[in-house]
Amino acid sequence: MIRFEPREHVSSTYAFLVPVIAGIAALALAAIPISAAGADVQGAFIAMAKGAFGSPFAISELLARATPLILTGLAASIAFKAKLWNIGAEGQLYVGALAAVAVGSGAIAAPPYIMIPLIIAAGMMAGGTLMLVPTLLKTKLGADEVVTTLLLNFVVLLFVQMMLEGPMKDPMGMGWPQSEPISAAATLPKMFPRLRVHWGLVIALVSALIVFIIMTRSVWGFEIRATGENVSAARHAGIPVTATYVKVGLLSGALAGLAGVSEVAGLKGYLTADLSPGFGYTGIVVAMLAGLSPLGVVAAAIFIAAVFVGADSMSRAMGVSNYIADLIVALSLLCVLVSGLFVRFKVRFVRPKLPKKKEAEEF
Amino acid sequence: MEYVDILTSASFWAAAIRIATPLIFGVLGALICERAGVLNLGIEGIFVVGAMTGWMAVWLGADLWTGVAVAAGCGAVFGLLHGILTVPLGLSQHVSGLGITLFATAVSYFTYRTALPNVSSPPRIEAFQPLDVPGLSDLPFIGPALFQQTPMTFLALALVLVVGFVLYRTPLGLAIRAVGDNPAAVEAQGLSVYGLRIGAVMVGSALMALGGAFLTMSAFDAFFFGMINGRGWICIALVVFASWRPGKALLGAVLFGAFDAFQIRLQNEVGGAIPSQIFLMIPYVLSIVALVIVARKADYPRALLQPYFRGQR
Numbered sequence: 001m002i003r004f005e006p007r008e009h010v011s012s013t014y015a016f017l018v019p020v021i022a023g024i025a026a027l028a029l030a031a032i033p034i035s036a037a038g039a040d041v042q043g044a045f046i047a048m049a050k051g052a053f054g055s056p057f058a059i060s061e062l063l064a065r066a067t068p069l070i071l072t073g074l075a076a077s078i079a080f081k082a083k084l085w086n087i088g089a090e091g092q093l094y095v096g097a098l099a100a101v102a103v104g105s106g107a108i109a110a111p112p113y114i115m116i117p118l119i120i121a122a123g124m125m126a127g128g129t130l131m132l133v134p135t136l137l138k139t140k141l142g143a144d145e146v147v148t149t150l151l152l153n154f155v156v157l158l159f160v161q162m163m164l165e166g167p168m169k170d171p172m173g174m175g176w177p178q179s180e181p182i183s184a185a186a187t188l189p190k191m192f193p194r195l196r197v198h199w200g201l202v203i204a205l206v207s208a209l210i211v212f213i214i215m216t217r218s219v220w221g222f223e224i225r226a227t228g229e230n231v232s233a234a235r236h237a238g239i240p241v242t243a244t245y246v247k248v249g250l251l252s253g254a255l256a257g258l259a260g261v262s263e264v265a266g267l268k269g270y271l272t273a274d275l276s277p278g279f280g281y282t283g284i285v286v287a288m289l290a291g292l293s294p295l296g297v298v299a300a301a302i303f304i305a306a307v308f309v310g311a312d313s314m315s316r317a318m319g320v321s322n323y324i325a326d327l328i329v330a331l332s333l334l335c336v337l338v339s340g341l342f343v344r345f346k347v348r349f350v351r352p353k354l355p356k357k358k359e360a361e362e363f
Numbered sequence: 364m365e366y367v368d369i370l371t372s373a374s375f376w377a378a379a380i381r382i383a384t385p386l387i388f389g390v391l392g393a394l395i396c397e398r399a400g401v402l403n404l405g406i407e408g409i410f411v412v413g414a415m416t417g418w419m420a421v422w423l424g425a426d427l428w429t430g431v432a433v434a435a436g437c438g439a440v441f442g443l444l445h446g447i448l449t450v451p452l453g454l455s456q457h458v459s460g461l462g463i464t465l466f467a468t469a470v471s472y473f474t475y476r477t478a479l480p481n482v483s484s485p486p487r488i489e490a491f492q493p494l495d496v497p498g499l500s501d502l503p504f505i506g507p508a509l510f511q512q513t514p515m516t517f518l519a520l521a522l523v524l525v526v527g528f529v530l531y532r533t534p535l536g537l538a539i540r541a542v543g544d545n546p547a548a549v550e551a552q553g554l555s556v557y558g559l560r561i562g563a564v565m566v567g568s569a570l571m572a573l574g575g576a577f578l579t580m581s582a583f584d585a586f587f588f589g590m591i592n593g594r595g596w597i598c599i600a601l602v603v604f605a606s607w608r609p610g611k612a613l614l615g616a617v618l619f620g621a622f623d624a625f626q627i628r629l630q631n632e633v634g635g636a637i638p639s640q641i642f643l644m645i646p647y648v649l650s651i652v653a654l655v656i657v658a659r660k661a662d663y664p665r666a667l668l669q670p671y672f673r674g675q676r
Contacts, residue, residue, distance in 0.1 A: 033470075037477045085457055143651075143658040144603065146404065146457060150596045151647045158647075162640035284461060321476035323469055330465035334444075337454045337462060 005346045014343045019289045019296070022336035023303055029335075030328045039320045051313025052306035058313070060195035064267060066298075066305035067197075068093070068276070070204035071259035072283025073290060073297040074211050079252040080284075081215065081292050083228040084138070084245055086131060088149030089256035090280025091156035095130045096123035096257025097264040098160055101168065101179040101271045104186030115186040120203070120261055127257020128250040130156065135249030139242045153280065161273045170270065179271040188266035200262030205298065207255060212294040224248055256280060285333045291340075304329055369628050376508035378627070380516060381582065383620030385410070385574035387519040389598030390605060390612040391526050392570030396442075398530065398607055399563030400543035400666040404460025405445050406571050407595030408467030409438050413572025415471035418579035418586045419478065421488045431515070431576055438572025439565040441467050446561035453670030464595070475586060490584035491515055513581040515573070520613070522570065527609040539563050543664035546671040556671050571595070593647060600650040603661050615653070622649055 031041045052062050072089045079086035086092075099122040104115060134148040164177040172180075188199045215221040226234040227244045235241050259279060264271050286304055290296030311325035341347075369375050389406060396403040403409075417434030421427055441463055448459040479486065491513040500510040530536035542549045542559045550556050574594070579586045601619065605611035623646050630642045 033473055033477075037473075087461065137651075137655055137658075141655055141658050142661070143655045147596060147600045147603075147654055148651050151593065151600065151651050154593045154647045155644050158640040158644045162638045165640075166638060281461075281465065284458075285465070288458060319480070321473055321480070323473040323476055326465065326469035327473050330462060330469045333458070333462040334448070334466060337448060337459060338452070341452060341454070 005348055007344060007346055015291060018339045018343050019291065019300060019303075019336055022289065022332055022339045025335040025339070026328050026331035029331050030324060033324060033327060034320055037320045037324075039318045044314050044318055044320060047314035047317050048307075048310030050310075051317075052310035056192075057195065058309065060192065060197040062302065062305050062309045063197040063201055065309050066301040067200045067204050067266070068259040068263050068279045069282060069286050069301035069304055070201075070208060070298055071255050071262065072279050073286030073301050074204075074207055074283075074294060075252045075255040075259070075280075076283045076287035077290060077292040077294060077297055078211055078215070078224070078255070079248055080287060081228050082224045082244060082248040083231070084135065084248050084252070085146045086134075086149050086249065086252045086256075087146055087284065088131060088134065088152050088280070089252075089259075089283050090276060090278065091149070091153040092127035092130050092253045092256035093260040093263070093276050093280050094156050094160050096127040096260030097271050097275055098163060098168075098179075098260070099123045099126035099257070100186075100261040100264050101182065104182045104265060105180040105270070106183050109183070110185065112185045115183070116188065116265075119182075119186050119265055120258065123257040123261030124254035125257070127260065128254035131249045131253025131256075132246070135246055139245050157273065160271070164271065164273060168271075173270075177273065181270045182265050186265055187269065188262065196267060198262075198266035200266035203258065203262060207258065208294050208298050211251075211255075215294055220244075220247065256283070259283075282329060285329050288333055289336050304332070307332075366629075369625065373504045373507040375624055375628065376621070377511060378624040379617060379620040380509065380512060381620070382623045383616040384512075384516045384519050384581070385577045385594055386598055386601060386616040386619060387523065387613060388570050388574030388577060389595060390601045390616055391519075391522055391609060392567040392574070393598050393602045394605070394607055394609065394612055395526065395530075395539070395567035395570065396564050397602060397664055397667055398543045399539050399560045399567075400546065400664055400669065400671075401446070401449055401560055401564050402456045402460060402599075402668055403442070403445060403463075403564060403567060403571070404457060404599070405441055405463030405467060405568065406460075406598055407591060407593070408464035408471075409441050409568050409571040410575035410578075410591045410595045411471045412437050412441060412467045413575030414579040414590060415475055415575075415586050416572070417576030418488060419475070421580065422486060427489075427491055427580060430580055431518075431573065434572045434576035434580075435569040438575075439569040441572075442565040442568025443561065445568065446564040449670065450557050450560045450564070453672060456668050472588060475588075485585035485587055487584045488580070490579075491581040515577045515581045518573070519577075523609050523613045530609065540664075543666050546666055546669075550671075550673070556673070560671075571598075574598070597646065597650045600654045603663075604653040604657050606657065606662060607664060619646070619649065619653075622646070 034044045035041050052058055072093065075089045076086065100119040103122040104119040134145045134152065137143040137148055138145045161177065164179060168179050170178050170180040190198050223239050223244045226239050227241050231241055263275055268275060282304060286297055286300045289300035307328045308325045311322050314320060315322035389410065393403060393406055413434040416437040417430040420433040421430040445459055445463045448454045449456045493511045494514050494517065496510045500506045530540060538549060538554055538559055542556055546556045575591065578590060601612065601615045605615045626642045626645045630639060
């Protein structure tokens with residue numbers, strides 16, 4: 001019989017090992033579908049590693065892919081820390097990008113030091129405002145935010161498609177449903193010539209640092225953690241729970257919106273309805289892999305980005321479907337959940353014996 | 364008045380029931396899981412699994428009902444995984460469910476792409492045809508609306524009765540409802556909380572997979588990426604709207620189907636005056652509204668989301 005005993009003290013080594021073990025386990029499990037697809041497993045993993053880390057170009061692609069994932073990962077981590085289940089980062093990312101395009105594609109002419117802060121503010125406000133809706137529906141009316149945020153993703157994507165086929169369609173876009181391009185002044189510059197990694201990465205890293213400071217060094221961070229650990233206890237202790245949810249919702253939505261700004265102004269240059277291949281949802285995996293730690297999010301985002309970029313390149317070389325990347329990402333989430341158990345609990349194998357009342361109470 | 368004409372036409376109600384069918388499966392499935400105390404956010408991915416595996420079984424040569432059974436079985440396997448993670452291991456039902464959705468979707472897409480690497484248009488199968496019930500199909504209005512549906516719709520309607528009967532009229536149903544309200548009391552009766560919960564999640568997941576299978580084997584005859592398109596999440600909202608009762612679940616799903624069928628017809632009437640996306644948003648907005656309306660008085664199963672460990676009081 002297997003018994004779980006809660007650990008009194010969770011060592012930081014274990015906390016660090018959990019996501020590492022989960023990532024390795026997910027990659028190992030991915031060997032099954034890769035070999036089922038008829039590919040050479042060892043060769044596939046080598047191709048993935050080369051595709052993700054093998055050249056300056058690969059590393060630039062990796063970091064460009066990690067940029068939105070850091071931001072959506074932060075959005076999920078801060079919300080989940082308060083147990084506000086924001087599954088709507090995908091929609092918040094899109095409204096952020098939409099706001100950035102609305103402001104930054106020629107409506108206002110100003111130098112970059114005004115334009116870039118302006119589109120960032122517009123995108124963050126749009127994302128935060130969108131998340132405010134389900135947050136208030138939760139706090140005022142008791143509607144479950146999981147379902148409302150999920151469903152809003154579909155509404156927002158349709159709204160974006162409507163805008164791109166209607167009022168915000170680029171008249172010079174050859175009839176494609178895309179927005180006008182972001183003006184040169186509002187574009188986030190590339191960090192190196194001929195490589196796609198852009199200053200959005202720095203914005204994402206600074207955001208991670210700010211969220212880290214908020215979570216660990218501020219009263220507000222304490223309120224967020226207390227609310228997430230036990231709402232009624234937090235309320236008893238006089239923590240303004242509703243205000244905490246609202247602030248968390250605003251910040252979480254704003255971070256996801258910032259991811260949209262960074263993608264549209266740093267990488268793509270204009271908005272299309274396929275801007276994000278599910279960055280909002282993948283952000284949840286990033287946050288969980290990071291154990292909801294803001295700095296851990298950076299490492300987790302780089303790992304997940306490596307999986308995507310590496311799998312893309314391996315897929316081209318070996319003909320294994322690049323859905324293998326989504327499979328590895330999903331497996332990492334399930335593996336990190338399970339391996340998390342070993343941090344919080346000691347697993348004891350005990351010989352089955354008749355349950356005694358006292359023992360039962362110990363659990 | 365043309366809108367009244369729409370509402371009184373048999374073809375409108377036939378469409379409403381057709382649109383409602385996958386939701387009936389999904390809502391019943393989610394209802395069984397939640398009645399046992401387990402939220403199953405794997406639903407969206409399990410829909411994909413059901414749609415893909417049912418279709419693929421038939422495409423590989425199985426007959427249609429074998430395909431339905433394959434879909435249900437594959438759904439149950441993912442249910443088992445969610446059950447193990449959330450019941451004995453007591454992991455977060457939210458996160459595990461989302462993980463199941465990501466995993467189930469990725470497995471389905473990967474399998475489909477690997478089996479059919481170079482298809483330009485999705486291969487078709489010989490799907491379920493409308494069942495011609497002698498006598499009943501010829502009835503005016505009710506005949507075309509209700510009795511020219513495919514067999515899977517009748518299966519869904521029958522399952523409403525079965526689930527209602529089992530939940531409210533059998534000791535097993537009593538145990539399932541109790542395990543979602545007060546697991547300690549169930550254990551005190553000498554029943555296995557783990558067994559009941561995992562079993563309920565597996566059965567519920569099998570039903571969710573049937574909802575997906577209906578789409579590829581009855582409503583359409585092929586599998587498309589992204590074809591589930593939030594239907595699973597809509598079911599999660601409808602369960603709350605139905606206050607966890609099978610009869611109300613049927614009502615909610617058909618009402619939803621009617622709204623959706625109405626919006627499709629309205630779209631044809633209005634033509635290009637209003638962007639089509641506005642109409643396409645309606646189902647999602649409607650689900651949010653339905654959830655908000657009932658949220659305050661929603662009587663959640665009391666032990667929903669609460670893990671239970673053996674011997675805990």
